[in-house]
Ligand SMILES: NC(=O)C1=CN([C@@H]2O[C@H](COP(=O)(O)OP(=O)(O)OC[C@H]3O[C@@H](n4cnc5c(N)ncnc54)[C@H](O)[C@@H]3O)[C@@H](O)[C@H]2O)C=CC1
């Protein structure tokens with residue numbers, strides 16, 4: 001009997017670089033040495049992905065013979081194939097079919113973790129996804145009461161967000177004391193699961209110069225400072241709020257294990273500058289660990305074989321590490 005974690009891999013949006021990245025990763029024999037790989041899609045997608053990547057590997061439909069296994073996603077393939085380099089309803093529907101099947105496999109206990117190659121949110125919305133992003137859609141599909149939040153993972157730093165995929169105009173109203181405390185606790189838990197017993201968490205301000213004593217906004221005084229104090233009362237080594245234009249310089253120099261950001265680009269600009277080829281997004285808080293590279297579908301690189309595999313490779317490795325614990329609940333807020 002294998003003791004390797006079982007990892008479901010989906011190819012992401014068929015229009016993007018996802019299929020190529022998956023094929024390149026799976027073609028590396030090291031991948032199957034560390035995990036039992038379950039590819040979710042169909043045979044055409046798999047052979048097209050290998051052609052995109054210029055690689056070939058052996059695969060099987062039988063579990064447990066050591067080769068990557070292919071599981072059909074039950075999706076609908078358009079007669080003429082999928083468009084490339086553009087968001088389409090068909091592509092979104094296909095990507096969702098694969099993810100739905102992967103989530104089912106996790107519910108059935110057939111896989112331990114999931115890695116999805118880049119999705120395109122426009123395709124998902126064209127395909128009828130009503131949630132803002134796939135993280136919220138995972139909650140709907142899993143339907144087990146668990147709630148997702150994006151965590152952005154670099155080898156030496158993890159960020160969590162108080163708000164995520166929303167208009168910048170909504171950010172200020174969405175930041176609440178409760179949410180700052182909840183996300184701070186989640187970040188501590190994830191850092192502990194990564195082996196840091198007393199993680200140091202820096203909390204970002206929202207406004208320029210952390211509000212300049214209330215002159216440029218009062219979120220720091222009324223919401224973020226009290227929430228940081230509450231986190232400290234609960235035993236979290238959280239400090240801040242710090243001006244967000246310099247907090248990541250301190251993080252880069254080792255002052256923090258984690259940074260709690262107030263909105264998407266506040267963290268992602270820094271994380272991508274610090275390590276574009278290593279950045280992983282983890283859906284924390286769900287009953288299954290779900291990882292993906294921090295970059296997207298990169299339509300401009302499709303067919304060029306020039307996409308960097310690093311971030312996908314790190315997503316795969318993180319999924320293996322989480323899968324090996326057989327306990328995705330390490331990422332729950334308790
Ligand atoms: N993992 C996922 O599912 C993610 C999906 N997205 C989605 O991807 C779509 C496109 O988003 P964009 O903002 O255009 O970001 P993008 O990451 O697809 O592209 C931005 C720039 O980064 C470059 N790039 C991306 N991946 C690369 C790689 N592996 N190697 C070298 N260069 C790379 C692209 O060529 C482009 O110049 C959106 O629908 C977005 O929501 C965005 C981030 C993560």
Ligand SMILES: NCC(=O)COP(=O)(O)O
Nearest residue numbers: 119134150268281292294
């Ligand atoms: N599809 C995952 C995803 O979008 C994560 O990237 P980000 O948009 O949160 O940066």
